[in-house]
Amino acid sequence: MEIKVYQNKVKVAEEFSKYLIEKSGTQKAFHIALSGGSTPKIVFDVLAEEFANDVDWNNIHLYWGDERCVAPDDAESNYKMTVDHLISKVDIPEQNIHRIKGENNPKDEAQRYGELLDKELPKELGLPQFDLVILGMGDDGHTASIFPHEINLWVSPDNCEVAIHPESGQRRVSLTGRIINNAKTVAFLVTGESKAEKVKIIIDREEGYLEYPASHVAPKTKDLVWFLDAAAAKLLTSSQS
């Protein structure tokens, strides 16, 4: 596990963009699972506005780690956020974009998307393998849309599951642990003081850390990188950051 700490959100976005360019430049067909949330939004803006010409968008295939069960033009949609902040600004082929269709019946869509991953992604150990999974982390330690109250979904035998937001009751389709941990690389993008407590508990594996889905992110390749700003990393000891 690698922990990278930068002064602020924009610096996290800039450094992650450079990291993504370096990672994706080495091969044809780079499959990424994207995250929703405020930190990825800034990353997408920086990537599109400062680094768009450094990426061969023909090689980039966009998937989502989770999606709210809403229409693609709904303000809540992670796909819409990505269109507004990235896809609308770069020259990525339409056929390289594989959104989770939140407007579909959630159960049917979880099944459909899980089958799509089986069909479209290279296999590793018999399971679909992403080149990179980007994750955020909620203040409650959730990641993708696996929340603490439904942590059993992490170990689902399926590629995708239907999850329910603990406060709003909003239904979501989410990748499960078997897919996230089968990725070549997983990158957490976590910023803001509200995350500092969970970042410390999870990275230091403090008592009760396994209650938080983000603590179960452990790619078999061991290639797990945390991109943090100083605020989110403030409780980590200096040796870790």
Ligand SMILES: O=C(O)[C@H](O)[C@@H](O)[C@H](O)[C@H](O)COP(=O)(O)O
């Ligand atoms: O659909 C979502 O909301 C995200 O996938 C979710 O897992 C997000 O990454 C966390 O809630 C962190 O969000 P922030 O970066 O906005 O704190």
